Amino acid sequence: SDVFAAFGFDYKPGDDASMTRAVKAAFSSADIPNVLSNVAHKFVLAGFGAVGEDWRLVSRAVPVTDFKAVKGVRLVMAGLLQPLANGGELQHIDLSDDYRSLQAATKGSMVGITRQDLINDDLGVLATIPERFGQMAGRTINKDVFSAVSTTSADFGATSSGALALATLAAAYADALGIKDADGNPLGAIPNRILCSPSNYLTARNIYQSEHITGATAREGRDNVMRNLLEPITTPYLSGTAYWLFNDAFPLVDVAFLNGVQTPVVETANADFSQLGIQMRCYFDYGAGKGDTKAALYSTGA
Numbered sequence: 001s002d003v004f005a006a007f008g009f010d011y012k013p014g015d016d017a018s019m020t021r022a023v024k025a026a027f028s029s030a031d032i033p034n035v036l037s038n039v040a041h042k043f044v045l046a047g048f049g050a051v052g053e054d055w056r057l058v059s060r061a062v063p064v065t066d067f068k069a070v071k072g073v074r075l076v077m078a079g080l081l082q083p084l085a086n087g088g089e090l091q092h093i094d095l096s097d098d099y100r101s102l103q104a105a106t107k108g109s110m111v112g113i114t115r116q117d118l119i120n121d122d123l124g125v126l127a128t129i130p131e132r133f134g135q136m137a138g139r140t141i142n143k144d145v146f147s148a149v150s151t152t153s154a155d156f157g158a159t160s161s162g163a164l165a166l167a168t169l170a171a172a173y174a175d176a177l178g179i180k181d182a183d184g185n186p187l188g189a190i191p192n193r194i195l196c197s198p199s200n201y202l203t204a205r206n207i208y209q210s211e212h213i214t215g216a217t218a219r220e221g222r223d224n225v226m227r228n229l230l231e232p233i234t235t236p237y238l239s240g241t242a243y244w245l246f247n248d249a250f251p252l253v254d255v256a257f258l259n260g261v262q263t264p265v266v267e268t269a270n271a272d273f274s275q276l277g278i279q280m281r282c283y284f285d286y287g288a289g290k291g292d293t294k295a296a297l298y299s300t301g302a
Contacts, residue, residue, distance in 0.1 A: 047134025063260035108283030133282035241301030259284035
């Protein structure tokens with residue numbers, strides 16, 4: 001009955017016959033796809049958020065106006081502020097840029113729903129298919145964003161190795177703090193997040209949360225100096241031992257969204273004239289590419 005109410009039907013137990021007539025009447029109206037689109041879009045958004053939006057924690061949204069490849073440009077202003085010259089004149093600095101290729105594309109799927117299926121399923125199919133579309137879109141963008149996280153050492157400002165543990169993480173953190181700009185000055189992008197696969201997540205979380213650590217003997221202990229330093233992030237779309245240290249102001253991935261729309265689109269339409277039913281489609285316009293990796297550290301974790 002809740003599903004019927006969502007689509008504007010006043011349903012009461014025992015009204016099956018009247019519901020059948022209502023569905024038949026609805027299919028004679030050309031407006032039903034427009035009515036369903038509004039409701040279906042809400043189900044799509046619910047499904048989209050239900051599978052997790054961890055991809056947002058490692059990425060930055062870049063709005064684009066078309067599907068052509070664009071340059072993701074980051075202005076580079078290396079160096080330090082300079083003392084005033086004689087006479088109080090400000091000194092000019094050199095500007096350069098660092099660019100990466102970024103391109104949006106369309107991904108989508110569609111499904112056809114027959115009039116018979118609608119009636120036999122008491123319209124429940126309309127409440128589940130859009131939500132499933134949203135879940136599919138959520139899984140797809142998560143997979144694409146985390147697949148775009150670079151594992152090429154040369155892309156990063158610093159690299160390290162060694163299995164994830166307190167000692168190796170402390171050394172990696174120190175290396176990340178030492179990342180310098182083009183003029184040899186510290187970049188200052190202090191890491192506040194660690195991205196790792198599920199196999200390393202509990203280790204990273206333990207280091208992040210533990211107040212004390214075990215010392216050389218069972219009775220020894222000392223404060224965990226790395227507590228609350230690196231917020232752990234994980235995803236089932238990563239595997240292996242590698243991990244990344246980065247600052248959330250310098251994301252690992254850039255994501256191009258057509259016209260800045262960061263959610264999937266659902267549309268419905270009548271089936272072909274020779275068929276009784278409707279068609280529903282879901283599509284998403286975006287593309288993921290390398291982000292500000294020069295401000296981050298990559299570790300093989302092995």
